[in-house]
Amino acid sequence: MAKFTASDGLGLSYVVDDYTDPWRNSDTLVMVHAAMGSARRFYAWVPHLARNFRVVRLELRGHGESDIPGPTQLTFERLTRDVVELLDHLGIEKAHLMGSSAGAFVSQSVAANYPQRILTLACFAATPGMKKGKTDYSSWVARIGAKGVAAFLRETIADRIDVNAVEAGFVDWFIAESARAPVEVLARIVPLMASMDLSPELPKIRCPTLVVVPGGDPIHGVDEYRVLERLIPDCEFIVYEGMPHNITDAVPDRCARELKRFLLEHAHA
Numbered sequence: 082m083a084k085f086t087a088s089d090g091l092g093l094s095y096v097v098d099d100y101t102d103p104w105r106n107s108d109t110l111v112m113v114h115a116a117m118g119s120a121r122r123f124y125a126w127v128p129h130l131a132r133n134f135r136v137v138r139l140e141l142r143g144h145g146e147s148d149i150p151g152p153t154q155l156t157f158e159r160l161t162r163d164v165v166e167l168l169d170h171l172g173i174e175k176a177h178l179m180g181s182s183a184g185a186f187v188s189q190s191v192a193a194n195y196p197q198r199i200l201t202l203a204c205f206a207a208t209p210g211m212k213k214g215k216t217d218y219s220s221w222v223a224r225i226g227a228k229g230v231a232a233f234l235r236e237t238i239a240d241r242i243d244v245n246a247v248e249a250g251f252v253d254w255f256i257a258e259s260a261r262a263p264v265e266v267l268a269r270i271v272p273l274m275a276s277m278d279l280s281p282e283l284p285k286i287r288c289p290t291l292v293v294v295p296g297g298d299p300i301h302g303v304d305e306y307r308v309l310e311r312l313i314p315d316c317e318f319i320v321y322e323g324m325p326h327n328i329t330d331a332v333p334d335r336c337a338r339e340l341k342r343f344l345l346e347h348a349h350a
Contacts, residue, residue: 082120082146085170087163091154094146095167096120096138098131108200108348109176110134111164113184115206115329116270117230117259119145122181125333129341133348134177139167141184143266155269157277161190168198177344179203181329183274186210189309192290193282201347203291203340205329206298208305209312210277218275222268230267231260240299241327255330283312290316291343293336295324317343 084094101107110130112123120138130136140147142155142163150159164187168176177200180188185207192202211218225233234256238244244252290313294306303320310318319339321328329336 084146085167087159087166089154089159091142091150092148093142093163093167094120094140097171098127098136098138100131101133101135108134108344109171109173110136110344111167111176111178112136112138113164113178113180113188114138114141114144115182115184115327116141116274117144117234117262117267118181118184119258119261121145122258122330123333126329126337126340129334129337130344133341134344137167137171137176139164141187141270143270144262149263149266150269155266155273157187157190157273160187161194164188164191165195165198174198175200177201177203177347179205179340180207181205182207182326183270186274186277186279189279189286190282192288193279193285196285196287199288201289201291201344202286203293203343204309205293205336206295206301206326207292207309208301209279209283209308211275212278218271222271225264225267225271229260230262230264231256234259239325241325242331243323243325247331251331255327280308280312283309284314286313288315289343289347291319291340292316293319293321293328293339295326295328296320296322297324298326300326 084092120140142150178188185204192199292309310316
């Protein structure tokens, strides 16, 4: 785990996994996790991707080992800028960018507003934002505040994972790992994401884009996800039929193979 200092002084953590051939100028892939996530939630993806790409896993403000943001340090513009500043810190001119759920909201914003820095975009389980959804996100904040993250996730796990389709122990691990996110951060980031609608920004995304969505998601319907397919000019849209929201955790190998196939088709090097 490494750390760099963003331009507003906050320390952000990241992990680099690079098993590419040393004599090749291999492309870089930046991965941005979901809210309540961390770089560790992508552990199963790395073996699929790091042989062909330099994999960089960023931890969002207030998540994982990144510092907790102050009162003025958690805005959507700041989350977007963090990805660009990580590229600057690593000396990377252009990179592939992948995001999961809320991390894909951030990734969409980066691709739309910094197109010169992004080779391809991949969005997993992400609409253009949560503003137009039917879910009452204010109740999420209240329940998390009253019961804690672990209890909230235990009660809503069927929205996220098909518990009958995962190995024994996975649900407990997923909940414990997600519960590392501080309640105080989630009380700020959930309303922030609930206020976002990136639909007007999507036509500005000009890079090849992969969108993979869960077809049985009770949080967002497939029609909500299809807004990306309609508005992003170069978009490959794939539905994982019957699956709840957290496809990146429940079927990481399938997702990673999907991403690897897409990246190899569009590799820059």
